[in-house]
Amino acid sequence: MKVDVVLGLQWGDEGKGKIVDVLTPKYDVVARFQGGPNAGHSLEFGGNKYVLNTIPSGIFHEHCINIIGNGVVVDPVQLKKEIEKAETTGVDIRKNLYISEKAHVILPTHRLVDAASEAYKGVHKVGSTLRGISPTYQDKIGRSGLRIGDLISPNFKSKYDTAVSNHKKLLDSLNYEYNLADHEPAFYEAVEYLKQFKIVNTEYYVNHLISQGKKVLAEGAQGTLLDIDFGSYPFVTSSNTITGGACSGLGIAPQKINKVYGIFKAYCTRVGNGPFPTEQENETGELLRKLGHEFGATTGRPRRTGWLDLPTLKYAIMLNGVTDLICTKSDVLSGFETVEVCDSYDIGGTVTTELPFNMMDERIKPLYKSFAGWTGNLSAIKQYAELPETFKTYMDYVEQQIQVPVSMISVGPDREETIIK
Ligand code: GDP
Ligand code: IMO
Ligand code: MG
Secondary structure, three states, rough: OEEEEEEEOOOOOOOHHHHHHHHHHHHHEEEEOOOOOOOOOOEEEEEEEEEEOOOOOOOOOOOOOOEEEOOOOOHHHHHHHHHHHHHHHOOOOOEEEEEEOOOOEHHHHHHHHHHHHHHHHHHHHOOOOOOHHHHHHHHHOOOOOEEEHHHHOHHHHHHHHHHHHHHHHHHOOOOOOOHHHHHHHHHHHHHHHHOOOEOOOOOHHHHHHHHHHOEEEEEEOHHHOOOOOOOOOOOOOOOOOOHHHHHHHHHOOOOHEEOOOOOOOOEEEEEOOOOOEEOOHHHHHHHHHHHHOOOOOOOOOEEEOEEEEEEHHHHHHHHHOOOEEEEEEEHHHHOEEEEEEEEEEEOOOOEOOOOOOOOOOEEEEEEOOOOOOOOOHHHOOOOHHHHOOOHHHHHHHHHHHHHHOEEEEEEEOEEOOOEEE
């Protein structure tokens, strides 16, 4: 009667979609608990690649119930597109997808307000995905949001009009030019379309499934360093991306959480603005981006790249209560003569492994430990024992520093390219 959680330990894009897809055969239910279509979760199997934004990553397994929880923000237009695309693969979305009536709705004006606020901030912008995430969560917290359940209520139009009139005032105050008529027809069409899906009270449903002995996997979006409370504020997203978010975003009591799978890339990436102590704005960074195909799954933006950062990883493990570590993309590092790992920071002469209040502090100097690199095609390897010795030395060091076992190593984007340790 327990729920396991999968989440990212860095700045997102750690490979959550792939790992959830790999783990799904062991679960009856996969449930998203926060974020929205700012997420881009990639899955690869049978020679095809799929990117999911709002639909949980268990959708391609026929037996699996997929839940969009109350903590998620849903854009009807985006979700309609996503469902239509997924359906071309033959999956029965009507049967297996459940949407929380309490999930908040991203309106076209939320997307416009997101764009207007970012434009207003100029060079200080967060670098948001412009999917309307922050304005929608602001309305949720401000107690003026619309929820999925409102779409099927007779008061929908009046609630919508009130929200839009508030957003218009905001857009006007920011001198933002827009034409709502370009967006509303698709929104209304998508609202009608979504009514054919299972819009339910997911907190009762998921707890009922748990009490029936069904196995639930909660799927996080973004990463711990983008968490609204603990991330590199203000360069964060607007939800709790940590394990605690699974409780509030699904209605699951804390004692029901069992395993927490924390995913980290063998190096680091970040899209958008904000601090990134181990960033490599040089040839090494370019190479990481090229070999790792580090371009955003949602926006296509080039991802910033850098070395593995243990102080941030330790922090993320502490906040999430990670029980199992999963390392992805170590195959990308194949061919690097040396691989660097930041094990502490020098901040103005003081060496520390803890994150300072101000991650933008220009005095943060990462201190590195160098490891001999590895060569060869790791993607073809199926057993841990067959991995290069230099790779194992590196992984042993990470495990020893972090004191949590690495249970899985992903060596390629495909489902099959996964090593259980
Ligand atoms: P997510 O947001 O955490 O689901 O991650 P994304 O899908 O945004 O980004 C991860 C990218 O790396 C995707 O293109 C995946 O297909 C790919 N990927 C995942 N795991 C591996 C791996 O072990 N090796 C390689 N080379 N690519 C991977
Ligand atoms: P997945 O689930 C990487 C980043 C944006 C921006 C900041 C705020 O695929 O790992 P937002 O649109 O949420 O207001 O943007 O957060 N961001 C992500 N970066 N992966 C993601 O999701 C992200 N979702 C948001 O780039 O810096
Ligand atoms: Mg992603």
